[in-house]
Amino acid sequence: MSDLPNAAADAASTPAPAAAPEHGRNTLLLVDGSSYLYRAFHAMPDLRAVAGDMTSPATGAIRGMVNMLAALRREVRAHYAACVFDASGPTFRDALYPEYKAQRSPMPPDLRSQIEPIHEVVRLLGWPVLCVPHVEADDVIGTLAAAAAAQGMDVIVSSGDKDLSQLVNERITIIDTMNGKKRDVAGVTAEFGVPPSLMIDYQTLVGDAVDNVPGVPKVGPKTAAKWLLEYGSLEGLLAQADKIKGVAGENLRGAIEWLPKGRELVTIRTDCDLAEHIVGLPSLEGVAMGAQQTEELKAFYQRFGFKGLVQSLNEQEQPPELIEKSKKPGRSPDPGLFDEPEVQAAEKVSNVRYDTILDWAAFDTWFARVQAAGLVAIDTETTSLDEMRAEIVGISWSVEAGEAAYIPLTHDYPDAPAQLPRDEVLARLKPWLEDASRAKLGQHVKYDRHVFANHGIEVGGYRHDTMLQSYVLEVHKPHGLGSLAERHLGRSGISYEDLCGKGASQIPFSQVSIDKAAEYSCEDSDQTLDVHNTLWPRLEADEKLRYIYELEMKSSEALYRIERNGVMIDAERLAQQSHQLGQRILELEQQAHELAGQPFNLGSPKQIGEIFFVKLGLPVVKKTPSGAPSTDEEVLEKLAEDYPLPARILEHRGLSKLKGTYTDKLGTLALPRTGRVHTHYAQAVAVTGRLSSNDPNLQNIPVRTAEGRRVREAFVAPPGSVIASADYSQIELRIMAHLSSDEALLRAFQDGLDVHRATAAEVFGVAVEEVASEQRRYAKVINFGLIYGMSSFGLAKNLGIETKAAAAYIDRYFQRFAGVKRYMDETRASAKEKGYVETVFGRRLYLPEINSPNGPRRGGAERAAINAPMQGTAADLIKLSMVEVQKVLDEQQRATRMIMQVHDELVFEVPESEADWVRTEVPRIMAGVAALQVPLLAEIGFGSNWEAAH
Template sequence: MPDLRNRAGEPTGAVYGMVNMLRRLRADYHTDDVRTNCIACVFDAPGKTFRDDIYPEYKANRASMPEDLAAQIPHIHEVTRALGWPIVMEPGIEADDVIGTLAHVALQQGFDEVIVSTGDKDMAQLVNDKVRLVDTMKNAVMTRDAVFEKFGVYPEQIIDYLTLVGDTVDNVPGVEKVGPKTAAKWLAEYKTLDGVVANADKIGGKVGENLQKALDWLPTGKSLVTIKTDCEFELRRHIEEQLKAHPENNEELKQLFQRFEFKTWFRALGGVGEEEVAAKPKVEGPPDGSSMSLFDAPTQAVDSIETVCVQNQEQLTALMVELKAAADSKTAVAFDTETDSLEPMNARIVGLSFAVKPGVGYYIPLTHQDLTAEPQLPIDEVLAFLKPWFEDADSPKIAQNAKYDLHVMANHDVWVQGLMEDTMLASYILEAHKPHGMDALALRWLNYNTIKFEDVAGKGASQVTFDQVSIDTATRYAAEDAEVTLRLAHVLKAELDKVPELAKLYHEVELPFGQVLFEVERNGVLIDAAKLDAQSAEIAEKLKRIEEQAFEMAGGSFNLNSPKQIGELLFEKLGLPVVKKTASGAPSTDEEVLSKLAEDYPLPAKLLEHRSLAKLKSTYTDKLPRMVNERTGRVHTNYAQAVAVTGRLASNDPNLQNIPVRTAEGRRVREAFIAAPGCVLVSADYSQIELRIMAHISGDEALINAFNEGLDIHSATASEIFGVGLNEVTSDHRRTAKVINFGLIYGMSAFGLAGNLGITREAAKLYIDRYFSRYPGVARFMDSVRAQAKEDGYVQTVFGRRLWLPEIKSPNGPRRAGAERAAINAPMQGTSADLIKMAMVQLSAWLKTEKLQTKMIMQVHDEVILEVPKGELELIQRRVPEIMTQVAQLRVPLEVGCGMGNNWEEAH
C-alpha cells in the first residue's frame, strides 16, 4: 500500500487499501442480494496454531510486521466493521483454515457458491466448481481451469504440488531443487504425491536423489501446506445468522474518513456535515460583517455564503464603492476570472467574481450565451470601469493561481497590479507535496466542500464551456470561488506566519517570481518554422532507414511501436535474455531494458534510436510550428510553478525543459529557437551549481577549498580519489570523478555507480569509500540529512524551503530507499531552484529600473535565456552574470556562464 499519512502523521495506506478492496468486493458480488448476503473478513488471531506444534520453524523466516502496519490493524478492524463486514478471528486457528472451513461448511449448508478473496497461492487448493478465488489487487478470478493455467496442476493436486515445491514465505521446505515445472511434470505423470513417492526410484539425476532424501519429510510438509476444512469453532454452525452482510454505517465511516483524511470518500458521504461545521468554522469573519483585513484575526463563524449577481450599472457602481473602500483601508480583495478556455494566452473573459469580505461573493456575468435572456453588462464598458482598480498597485488583491488570471486580464489589455496573495503559491510553500487546487485547499483548510466545475459544466464529451452555463448556476459557482479564495488567503497567511523562513520565501521569492513568470510567458520565443519542417522531413527519412535496418536484423517486418510485437521478437524469436517483467508478467521492453540489451545486441540499439527520433519528431519538430500564437507570432510555454516538490518549474505546451541536448538532432531543435530581428539570444546559466551547493551545505573543507581556488572540481576529485597530482589526472580519471561527483549527490549506490562506469561493484565501492575519506564533510551531511528527513518528514534548502518526502518512512523498501536518495539531492536541487528564482526576480527588477528592451524569454532549470537588442548586448553580458552571482552569498563563489548567438543552440 502507498505510504499515506494524515496531518497528524498517522499511517493510513493499509486502511485505504482495505476500504478499496472491501467496497469493490461488495459492488462486484452484489452482497446486498438475499441469495449472496453472507460475508466475512477473516483475521489471524494472536498466538500459536497447530502448525507451530508440528514444526517449530514454521514461518520462522518471516519478518516482524512493520510498525506502520501494526499501528493500522485496530483501525482496519474499525473500518471493516463500519463497512458492514462481520469480523472473524478464531484463537489457535490460522485465518486460512477458518476460511477453508467456512467455505466447506457453507457448501454443506446449501450455499450455491463461495467467493474467497485472496492473493495467497495456497488457497488454490480450495477451488472447485462452487468455490472461486478473487484477487482484487490483480483483478483476477481463479477458477478450476485458471488454477491449471497458472500452476500446471488442478486444484485437487495443489496440496501435493506445494508439498514438493515447498513454501519459502512460510519456511516450509520442499524437495531441494524441485521447482514449479518439475513438480507439475511429476504430478502430470504420477497424478498424486503418493504416486510420485511410489515411483521415486524411477526418477533419476540430482532431483531424484533429493526426492529420496525428502521422503521422510514429505508427510510433515503436506500437513503444513494443507488448509483444514474441518476446524471446530462455534461460528461454523451459525453462518447464515452470524455472517449476514450489514449496510455501511455512514456516520461511523464519515468520522473515520475524516480522521484518516480520505477526502473523496468523506465528501461522498455528505462532505461537511453539521458536526464538522461546528468543529471547524466554514466561514470566518468579523462580527459586524465589515471588511476583513488579512492581518485581522477571525472572530466568529458565518453559516453560509451569500452570492450576488451584478447585472446592472447601479449594482456595478455599488461594488466599485466596496472595492475602493477596501483599497482605502488597505484590505485585500479576492478576484477570479471565468473564461472560455484553459489556454492562458487565448482565454477570453466570460465573467468576473470578487469577494471583499467573508460570507459574500459577487459575480459579474459578461459573455454568457444564456437562453433565458438574463441581463448582462457590456464587457468593454465593465472592463473600462474596473481597469483603474485592477491596475492600481495600492489596491491589494488576492487570487488563486494568479498567473492565469493575469494572462486573462492582459488578453483584454488590463494589466493587474497590486497582487498581494496567491493562495496556490502559499499552499505550495507550506505543503509542496499536496494538491493545490482550490477545491482541495478548501476541504483541507476550511473543511468546506466547494461546487465543482464538473457540477456546473458537465463531464467528458458532454462538458460545455463556461459561457454556456446559465447565469444563475454560474453565479453560485464563481462567487463562491472568490469568497473561498479570500478565506483561504487568511488561513494560509496565518499558517505561513508561524514559520518566518517560509513566510519570507513566499513573499520575497515565490510571489514576485510568479509575476516574473507571467512576463516570461507573455514574452514568448520566436521559432523558425521552416527549419523545423526541414528537420521533420530529415528525421522521417532517417526513421525509414532505421526501420529497414531493424527489419533486416529481425529477419522480417514488425511494428516498431508495438511493445507486444517487440517483446515476441526479442525474447521468443531471437531468444534475448529477459531483463525484467511488467506488472502483468510479460517481458518488459521499456527504455531501461533496451539500453541494457543494447550493450550486447544491435537490434535493441536500433529500437532505442527509433524511439528517440520518433519522440523528437512528434513532440517538437512536428508540433512546435503548430503552437505559434496567431496574435503574437511566438510560442508561449506555460511554466507550472506549484508542481515539483523541489521548487523547480515544469514546462508544458510546449515542454522546453526536455529537449534532448545529447544528440545532434536534439541540439538542432534548439537552433530553431531564434532571436527577433536586431536582437541576439543570451544564455546565462549557473555552472556546477549543485556541487557548489553541496560544498556549502556540507561544509566539507576540501570541497570548499577546491571551489575557492578555482580548480576544476572533477579534476580535483580525481586527484583525491586516485591519489595523483592535478597535472597527472587523465581524461579517464576525470570522467570517473565526474560520474562520482554527480552520482553521489543523487544518492547513487555502489551498484548504480558500477553500472554507470562499467566496473565491478567492489571497484565502485572502493571509489566511493575513497571519495568519502577525502570529503568526510559530505559523508556527514548525507548521514545527517537522512536522519533529518526521517525525523521531520522533510529536508530544507539553504533558504528554508521544505522539501517533503512522504515515502521516507514507508514500509516498502524500494520506496523508502528512493525517498532516502531524494533526501540527499533535494537540498541541492531545491536551493538551485531558489537561486534561479531569486536571480530572475532581481533581473526583472533591474531591466525595469534601467528601462531596457531586453526580455527574459525562457528558463530551463539553472539557465535563463534573454532576447537582447544588439545595442544592449555589452551591458547584458556584463551585468547579468554579476546579478546572478551576487544574489546570495555561499561559502563558495557562484559562477555563471554567459553565451550569445542568433539561436538558442549558438547561445548555450
C-alpha cells in the same frame, strides 16, 4: 455461461415505492470508511499530535475523517447510517484467487497507526462502525444496501470507488463528495456507457488493475461497453464470441475459461451474514445514527492535539452571545498550526450570500465595498484554459468570507438575461485593477493576470495566491482550490464538470446558466478568501516559510512576463528537420526489418519480443510481472551494447518521439496575434521547487543527441537581436560544498579549480596536474552520482566496472571528503526525525516514506533527503536570479527580454545594442543573489539561436 455467478441480481431489482421520508427516517447512509480514510490521509497535511514533532503520533487522517463525516452528516439527512471499514486478514476472494490485490502497496505506517483512533472517533461522532472479519467493506455495503432497498428505503453510499456502481438502482445512489459526482442510474450510464445492471459484466471484461483482477487483454472501457450494448450481456457476448473479429476477438476467446472466476471476483456480494454484527436484522435499528458523545470527544481531541475542535465543542455548549464575544472577526478562536477547526469553518459559511450583478446600481454598490476593502479575492470565468487565448465571460469577487458577487458579462445561451457590457465594466474596473496599492488575492493568479492582460489590463497589487501558499506550506499535497477547501475548511464545492460536463459533450462556460455560474464563481472567490484566512497566519508566523512564499509570489510575476514575451520559432527550419527525421526514421525501419528478416511493427512490444527471443534467440535481460521477457528501454539499451537490431529500435523510438513532440508541432503552436510560442510554467508541481514547462515542454528537449540539439536552432531572435543563454556552473556541487562545509570541496571551489579534476586527485591520490582524463571522468560520475544517492551497484553500472571496485571508490571518496559523509548521515537522521529536509533558504521538502518499513521506499526517501536540498536550493537560486534580473531590466528600462527559464538556465532576447551590457551584468547579478561558502559562477553565451548561444 450459466455458471457465471449473479450475486447482485436482487440488488439490481427495483422495489416498490415507499412513503416519503420524514427527517431522513426512510434513508440509509453508508460510508465507505476504507475509501474515506485513504482520501483523508492523502488530502490532509502531515499533522502530529504535538505540532512539529515528527516522532509524535500522526493525526492527519483522523482530522480528515472528522471533517469529511461532519460535512456529510450536514449534507445528507439519514436516520440510519454506518461507516464501513475493511477488516485485516484474508477474504473469500484471496482463497479464490491468491493473486488478488497482490500488487497493492502496503498501508503506510503513519496511516496504519491511525486506524484504531479513527474507528474510535467515528463511534464518538455517533456513527455505527462496521468492520466484519473475512468480508470486504464493499460486500458489507452491498448487503446492507440491498436489504434496505428491498424494504423500500432510499440508500445513499458515499464513496469514490467506481466498483460500487454495480449496486446502483432506483433506490441506491452513490455520491462522491470529494468531486461532487453523483452516480445514480443515469449517472452510471453516462459515465461508463452501460447501465448499472450491466456493470458486473463490464467490470469482468475490463478487469480491475487496482485489485490485480485480469480482464480480457487489450479490452478497455469503450470496447466493453460497445460489446455489452450490442450483445445484451456477457453471456450473450460469449455465445457469439466466435463472431468477434481481430485481436480483440482472439483475446476474448482466450479468456473464456478465466471469465467466470473474474466475474466472481468483481461481483460485490449482497448476501453476507451480518447478524452477529448488527443487532435486530432485518430491522435496521442496529445502525440508527446516534448523537455525538461530547465529553468523550473532548478527551479524544485533547489527546490528539486538536485544540480547535475542542474549542468548537465548548462553543456548542455556550449561549450564542458568548460565542460571538469570543470570536475575532475573520479568524478562528485558535489560529495555531493546523488548529483552525475545519468543522466550525464549514458551518461558519453555511449561510452564504452570493449576489449576481446585472445592473449598474448593483455594480456600484458592490464596487464601493470592493474599493473600501483591505483585501479582495478575485476570480475570472473564461472561454479557455489557455491563458494566452482566454477571454473573460464573468468576474467574481469576495471581500468577506461567506459573501461574494458575480458579474456575468458574455453568457450567450438562449433566453440569457441582459448583462452589463463587458468593455464598459472592464473600463470602470481598470484603474482599480491596475492600482498596485489595492491589495488583491487569487488562486493561481498568474492565469488571471494573463486573462486580464488579454483585455489590455495589467493587474497590479496581487499580494497573495492561495495555490502558492499551499505549495510552500505543504508541497506534497494537492493545491487545487477544491482540495484546499476540503482539507482546511471542510467545505466541498461545485466542480467545473458539474456545470459544463466533460469530454465531447462539454459546453463552454458562456452557455452555463447565469444562476449556476454565479454560485460556482462566487464560491471560488469566497473559498479563496476563506482558505487565505486559514493559511496566511501560518506563513506569517514562520520567517523562513514566509521568505519562500514571497519568493514564489515574485517568481510568479517574473514568469508571467516570460510567458507573455514568448519566443520566436523558425517554422521553416523545423519543417526541414521533420523531413530529415522522417527519412531517417524510414531508413531505420527498413534496416530493422532486414536485421529481423521480416517486417514488424517497431512500436509493438509483443512483436519485438517474438523476434528477439523466439526468432533470434537474444538473451532475456529481465521479465515483466506476468513472466514474459521484457522489451522496455532498459532492456533495449543493454541488448544494444551487443546487437544491432535493438540499437536501431532505440534510435527509431528516440527520433519518432522527437519528431512527433517537437519538430512536427512546435511550429504550429505560435499564437497568431504575436507570432510567438508561449509556454506555460507550472509553479506548484515539483516538490523541489523546480518549474515545469508545458504546451510546449521546453525542459525535455533531448539535448544529449545531435538531433535534439538541432531543435534548439529553431528558437531564434528577430532581426537586430540575439539570443543569450545564462546558467550557473556546477551549481549542485557548489551547493553540496556549502551544505557539507567539507574543507576539500570548499577549497577546490574557492581556488577556482576544476572540481572534477580536484576530486580525482583526492580519490586516486595523485597531483591535480597528473590526473588523467579517464580518472576525471570517473570523478565526475562519482561527484554527481553521490548527489543523487547512487549506490555502489549504480556507480559500477554507470562506469562499467565491478561493484566491488565501485564500492572501493566510494569509500575512498568519503575518506577524503569526510564532511560530505557527515552531512549525508546527519541529513538522513534529521529527515527521519522531522519528516522533511530544507533548502539553504528554508524551503521544506517533505519525505512521507522516510520511516517506511518498506526497504526500497525508505531507501528512495533517504536518497531524496540527500538530493532534495541541493535541487531545491538550485531552484531557489534560479528563481532569485530570475526575479532580480527582471527587476534590474525594469529599473533601467532595458529592451532585453527574458523569454525562457529552463532548469538552471535563463534565456534572453537581446537587442544587439544591449549585448555588452547583458554579457557583463546578467552573470554578475546571478552570481550575487546569495552569499554561500563558495562563490557562485554564472556563464553566458550568445548566438543567433538558442543552440548557438550554448
